[in-house]
Amino acid sequence: MTEEFSDIGLIGLAVMGQNLALNIADHDFRISVYNRTTSKMEAFVAENPDTPGGIVGAETLELFVQSIAAPRKIIILVQAGKPTDAVIEGLIPLLDEGDIVIDGGNALWTDTIRREKELRAQGLRFVGSGVSGGEEGARFGPSLMPGGAIEAWKEIEPIWHAVAAKVDAATGKQLEGATPGNPVEGGVSCAAYIGPNGAGHYVKMIHNGIEYGDMQMICEVYHLMHGLLGMEAGEIGQIFAKWNEGLLDSFLIEITADILQQTDSATGAPFVDIVLDAAGQKGTGKWTSINALDMGICAPTIAEAVFARCLSAIKEERVAASQLLAGPSAEFSGNKEEFIEVLHDALYCSKICSYAQGFQLMREAQKEYKWTLDFGQIAQIWRGGCIIRAAFLQKITEAYAHNSSLANLLLDPYFNEAVRKAQANWRQAVSAAVNHGIPTPTLSSSLAYYDGYRNARLPQNLLQGQRDYFGAHSYERTDSPRGEFFHLDWPHPERPQTAV
Numbered sequence: 106m107t108e109e110f111s112d113i114g115l116i117g118l119a120v121m122g123q124n125l126a127l128n129i130a131d132h133d134f135r136i137s138v139y140n141r142t143t144s145k146m147e148a149f150v151a152e153n154p155d156t157p158g159g160i161v162g163a164e165t166l167e168l169f170v171q172s173i174a175a176p177r178k179i180i181i182l183v184q185a186g187k188p189t190d191a192v193i194e195g196l197i198p199l200l201d202e203g204d205i206v207i208d209g210g211n212a213l214w215t216d217t218i219r220r221e222k223e224l225r226a227q228g229l230r231f232v233g234s235g236v237s238g239g240e241e242g243a244r245f246g247p248s249l250m251p252g253g254a255i256e257a258w259k260e261i262e263p264i265w266h267a268v269a270a271k272v273d274a275a276t277g278k279q280l281e282g283a284t285p286g287n288p289v290e291g292g293v294s295c296a297a298y299i300g301p302n303g304a305g306h307y308v309k310m311i312h313n314g315i316e317y318g319d320m321q322m323i324c325e326v327y328h329l330m331h332g333l334l335g336m337e338a339g340e341i342g343q344i345f346a347k348w349n350e351g352l353l354d355s356f357l358i359e360i361t362a363d364i365l366q367q368t369d370s371a372t373g374a375p376f377v378d379i380v381l382d383a384a385g386q387k388g389t390g391k392w393t394s395i396n397a398l399d400m401g402i403c404a405p406t407i408a409e410a411v412f413a414r415c416l417s418a419i420k421e422e423r424v425a426a427s428q429l430l431a432g433p434s435a436e437f438s439g440n441k442e443e444f445i446e447v448l449h450d451a452l453y454c455s456k457i458c459s460y461a462q463g464f465q466l467m468r469e470a471q472k473e474y475k476w477t478l479d480f481g482q483i484a485q486i487w488r489g490g491c492i493i494r495a496a497f498l499q500k501i502t503e504a505y506a507h508n509s510s511l512a513n514l515l516l517d518p519y520f521n522e523a524v525r526k527a528q529a530n531w532r533q534a535v536s537a538a539v540n541h542g543i544p545t546p547t548l549s550s551s552l553a554y555y556d557g558y559r560n561a562r563l564p565q566n567l568l569q570g571q572r573d574y575f576g577a578h579s580y581e582r583t584d585s586p587r588g589e590f591f592h593l594d595w596p597h598p599e600r601p602q603t604a605v
């Protein structure tokens with residue numbers, strides 16, 4: 106009797122797994138759950154006896170697999186890397202041809218490509234689905250980025266659309282208000298098929314890289330407001346709350362406003378003032394930056410955001426260096442209100458550059474892996490559920506709707522005009538930071554990216570000369586076709602002569 110079988114199964118009942126399982130059950134799907142440590146599964150099932158779809162706990166993998174309707178759909182939400190491989194290995198002998206294994210963890214996309222190939226060879230289907238939005242997203246609507254065989258996507262599509270975040274079709278704003286047992290109805294789902302094999306996890310990684318950039322540039326603006334303008338956390342929080350009503354309207358600006366206005370219950374001090382300035386990271390920003398270097402694509406904003414976390418982490422070394430290394434004083438003499446506007450524009454322009462870099466990475470990756478990515482659609486499914494959700498993404502969707510082969514977001518008329526208008530302020534913010542010794546690696550590197558991209562001639566003519574001089578690496582000439590290389594017979598460096 107088919108009604109005794111579950112519609113889907115889920116392995117891994119930590120934060121993400123529990124919340125996604127509840128979300129799926131809220132949408133009337135019956136779900137089987139399994140966890141390596143059985144007691145966690147038992148507690149979870151006992152705590153959630155009355156979901157609309159029903160949650161069925163299984164003590165063994167065998168019972169778990171047997172409880173799911175064919176073709177089986179099994180989500181894995183365990184720690185990425187070896188644990189995911191271990192779970193897949195345990196599952197394979199228990200599955201039947203055509204069953205679908207879905208990795209919802211933060212897998213490295215090359216692992217997903219490997220796993221998809223291995224499972225396909227055994228008659229199984231594998232989907233690597235990015236899941237963004239953390240605990241809250243998983244519970245009430247994440248942004249979902251599935252990659253794999255299109256036929257596998259067709260099987261899971263109804264569940265993915267049901268559980269994903271929903272946005273208003275006209276405004277692109279996320280529909281809020283879901284509560285346990287009462288998901289939001291209507292709206293456009295933030296789930297879409299991304300492409301074959303590792304495409305979904307690749308796009309999720311870029312999402313995280315962009316998230317790193319967004320977070321760091323917000324922190325730099327906070328640093329300038331606090332360190333240069335002398336503003337206290339609460340007052341800065343109010344500015345962010347105001348900014349959240351305009352162009353910068355986004356989840357990260359919204360939570361920044363909340364965090365800055367939070368007080369520490371133990372001391373009564375602003376919460377951020379008692380938090381140690383040493384950042385952690387889990388690796389997706391690093392993966393994005395390594396991939397940018399591997400593909401030779403310029404993504405300095407994301408890389409600088411990773412480096413900023415690295416520098417923050419060596420707290421004790423910085424404290425010692427602060428006693429020894431000199432710099433300018435951070436004394437501000439201008440108009441505070443005007444400078445806050447300057448910072449707003451610097452943040453907006455840097456954000457545009459950071460997203461431009463993320464989309465350039467995806468453009469290059471699709472060539473490398475023979476994917477056909479729909480950039481407008483990717484921006485669309487990031488409008489709700491995920492950490493980088495923002496009103497701004499609607500403009501990116503529109504930019505790709507106008508021109509699907511746009512080379513760089515900066516070339517879209519809307520973004521071109523936005524940066525044209527705001528760049529004087531952007532430059533002023535970066536100058537002030539430099540002059541007063543406040544580090545702004547993402548604001549500054551975004552500006553350098555913009556200036557580099559808009560310069561028809563860069564000084565790499567000299568660099569090519571240097572490479573040819575010491576390594577005979579050859580150079581192209583401005584008066585010859587691209588791809589034609591020349592070498593000058595330089596004098597031996599140890600026997601200086603006049604160059605010919």
Ligand code: NBP
Binds near residue numbers: 120211240
């Ligand atoms: P964790 O990444 O902390 O993983 C814990 C889960 O993995 C537990 O269920 C644990 O079982 C299981 N597990 C481990 Br560890 N090794 C295992 C093994 N060898 N065999 C079977 N199970 C094993 O959980 P999470 O924070 O919920 O994240 C799940 C996935 O979602 C990760 O890939 C993560 O990167 C991704 N993700 C997380 C977030 C977030 O905000 N946390 C957001 C987006 C994506 P046990 O109970 O028996 O130890």
